[in-house]
Amino acid sequence: MIRTLPRSKKYNISLKMYIILFYVFLFAPLVITCILAFNNSDFPSLPWKGFTLDWFFANNEHRVGLFHDVNNLRSIWISIKTAFIVSILSLIVGTMGAFLFEQEEFKFKQALYFLTLAPLVIPGVILGISILLASNSVGAFLEEHLGIDTPLFAPGFWLVVLGQFSFITTFVVLVVSARLKKFDRTLEEAALNLGANRFEVIWHITLRYLKPALLGGGSVAFLMSFENFNTTLFLVGSEPTLPINLYLQVRDGSTPVINAISFLMIVFTSTLALINLYFSNKKDE
Amino acid sequence: MKHAKLGFYIFLIPVVLWLFLLIVIPHIDLLIMSLRAENDLGELVWSLQNYKNFFTEPIYWVTFVRTAVYSILVTIITAIIALPVSFFITKVVNPRFSNFLSILLLMPFWVSELVRVYGWMILLRESGVINHFLVKLGILNRPIEFLYNDISMIMVLVYTSMLFMVVPLISVMESLDDHLIEAAYDLGASTKDIVFKIIIPHAKPGLTSGSIVVFMLTLGNYLTPNLIGGKNSLWFTEQIYTQFIASFNWNQGAAFGFLLLILSTLIIWIALKITRQNLSKVVQ
Numbered sequence: 001m002i003r004t005l006p007r008s009k010k011y012n013i014s015l016k017m018y019i020i021l022f023y024v025f026l027f028a029p030l031v032i033t034c035i036l037a038f039n040n041s042d043f044p045s046l047p048w049k050g051f052t053l054d055w056f057f058a059n060n061e062h063r064v065g066l067f068h069d070v071n072n073l074r075s076i077w078i079s080i081k082t083a084f085i086v087s088i089l090s091l092i093v094g095t096m097g098a099f100l101f102e103q104e105e106f107k108f109k110q111a112l113y114f115l116t117l118a119p120l121v122i123p124g125v126i127l128g129i130s131i132l133l134a135s136n137s138v139g140a141f142l143e144e145h146l147g148i149d150t151p152l153f154a155p156g157f158w159l160v161v162l163g164q165f166s167f168i169t170t171f172v173v174l175v176v177s178a179r180l181k182k183f184d185r186t187l188e189e190a191a192l193n194l195g196a197n198r199f200e201v202i203w204h205i206t207l208r209y210l211k212p213a214l215l216g217g218g219s220v221a222f223l224m225s226f227e228n229f230n231t232t233l234f235l236v237g238s239e240p241t242l243p244i245n246l247y248l249q250v251r252d253g254s255t256p257v258i259n260a261i262s263f264l265m266i267v268f269t270s271t272l273a274l275i276n277l278y279f280s281n282k283k284d285e
Numbered sequence: 286m287k288h289a290k291l292g293f294y295i296f297l298i299p300v301v302l303w304l305f306l307l308i309v310i311p312h313i314d315l316l317i318m319s320l321r322a323e324n325d326l327g328e329l330v331w332s333l334q335n336y337k338n339f340f341t342e343p344i345y346w347v348t349f350v351r352t353a354v355y356s357i358l359v360t361i362i363t364a365i366i367a368l369p370v371s372f373f374i375t376k377v378v379n380p381r382f383s384n385f386l387s388i389l390l391l392m393p394f395w396v397s398e399l400v401r402v403y404g405w406m407i408l409l410r411e412s413g414v415i416n417h418f419l420v421k422l423g424i425l426n427r428p429i430e431f432l433y434n435d436i437s438m439i440m441v442l443v444y445t446s447m448l449f450m451v452v453p454l455i456s457v458m459e460s461l462d463d464h465l466i467e468a469a470y471d472l473g474a475s476t477k478d479i480v481f482k483i484i485i486p487h488a489k490p491g492l493t494s495g496s497i498v499v500f501m502l503t504l505g506n507y508l509t510p511n512l513i514g515g516k517n518s519l520w521f522t523e524q525i526y527t528q529f530i531a532s533f534n535w536n537q538g539a540a541f542g543f544l545l546l547i548l549s550t551l552i553i554w555i556a557l558k559i560t561r562q563n564l565s566k567v568v569q
Contacts (some may be wrong), residue, residue: 002376015373061393272395
């Protein structure tokens with residue numbers, strides 16, 4: 001049964017087999033994607049035709065590696081830009097939300113908190129289309145009544161940023177609140193008694209204490225934005241983010257360049273995830 | 286106290302702006318949009334036509350019901366697979382490995398869903414890796430297409446949402462007191478009794494919160510049904526996408542979107558009521 005109890009051999013072996021199978025199931029698609037990024041074949045499939053770095057570096061008439069693939073490089077750059085802006089925005093508003101819900105008392109607090117959690121139960125696709133509709137209405141209104149043509153409200157970069165910001169902020173609120181709950185408020189009172197104002201207290205004491213949660217929340221926000229597909233799908237204009245760009249390529253038949261991108265994404269996100277884990281472990285100490 | 290009041294508004298205003306401009310108003314707009322349709326003269330008027338279309342056109346509501354049933358099925362399968370895993374990691378394996386195994390568990394889920402689905406496509410398709418080995422080993426004469434059917438689609442959906450079941454289960458299992466199991470064992474309880482009378486009842490909160498998230502994500506998934514299920518496996522989000530992007534019938538799409546929203550909130554609300562939990566507790 002458990003560690004402290006005697007276990008039959010059959011039980012031990014079958015449970016272990018089960019766990020091994022589970023981890024194989026978990027990692028098989030990722031491992032195979034990475035391996036095929038280095039296969040010297042024009043298709044992302046076996047047989048193994050030898051090791052190559054062509055899918056990263058080649059630039060000839062037969063093969064264009066990732067680092068010379070303008071289209072893919074551009075979408076990576078757009079994704080990084082989007083994720084960066086989204087994480088900054090959601091970190092600011094999310095932290096304010098955490099302060100609001102943890103440290104302030106006001107009317108309708110429960111209702112507002114409930115709204116904050118709403119993005120958790122709204123499917124991403126719905127969030128995308130509702131923001132698309134609303135911004136379209138605003139854009140149409142402005143054009144009809146004021147005669148201003150605003151590209152800001154048409155699908156495109158800023159709409160993607162807004163769409164992702166709308167639900168990622170919720171996660172930042174949750175991450176920062178969790179840390180803020182453990183904060184000893186007598187420290188704030190002490191500082192206030194010593195003559196600091198509220199903002200000095202927040203700046204010098206509370207935010208310092210929150211730093212691990214802010215870094216953790218920021219990296220979660222970055223990753224969520226970087227890989228978001230469902231909400232983004234409806235809001236992209238002529239500048240697709242990486243997941244949307246990859247989706248179009250995968251749907252219409254793929255080359256090992258996609259494996260090369262996937263390989264880099266796996267390395268990059270695992271690193272960021274480990275950094276995040278490091279900070280969240282530190283948080284518990 | 287004047288400063289404190291000012292501080293309060295500085296916190297409040299951005300949060301309220303975010304929630305109302307990006308969550309509340311767009312959804313009201315969605316509802317309004319879904320209630321407007323073109324009349325015979327081509328003018329937009331208030332109408333329930335979009336909702337009527339949903340009920341009179343079997344393909345729409347059949348897809349809707351199918352999506353709901355499959356999402357429930359995916360949730361159940363995910364829970365059945367995740368229970369022993371979380372039990373093993375928290376209770377059976379040497380504590381030194383248990384941390385390592387949980388980190389390992391989390392890693393694949395940080396990677397974009399698209400990359401994971403793509404990985405399964407490389408494995409499963411006719412020219413894929415699994416077929417390559419099956420033919421090489423002489424099990425198959427000719428490669429088979431494993432993609433584009435409901436079974437693969439469900440398997441990948443289970444894969445995609447596994448994390449959201451395993452993580453809450455691990456945290457409830459950690460809080461399960463080993464002594465309870467030892468006591469039951471000493472008193473001669475069978476393994477079956479221990480599982481169904483101690484472990485599962487204790488894991489119930491984690492099981493519910495995991496199920497809610499998995500259900501919601503599966504219901505709203507677009508990538509997996511589209512890429513793995515292919516044309517044979519209809520998913521309701523694809524209907525929404527078609528209305529918006531291909532048919533450019535935004536009013537119809539809005540009605541479908543609203544129906545999906547109602548379905549997901551209704552089922553989650555029922556699940557919370559039945560298990561007597563509330564949303565703010567579940568997300569912690």
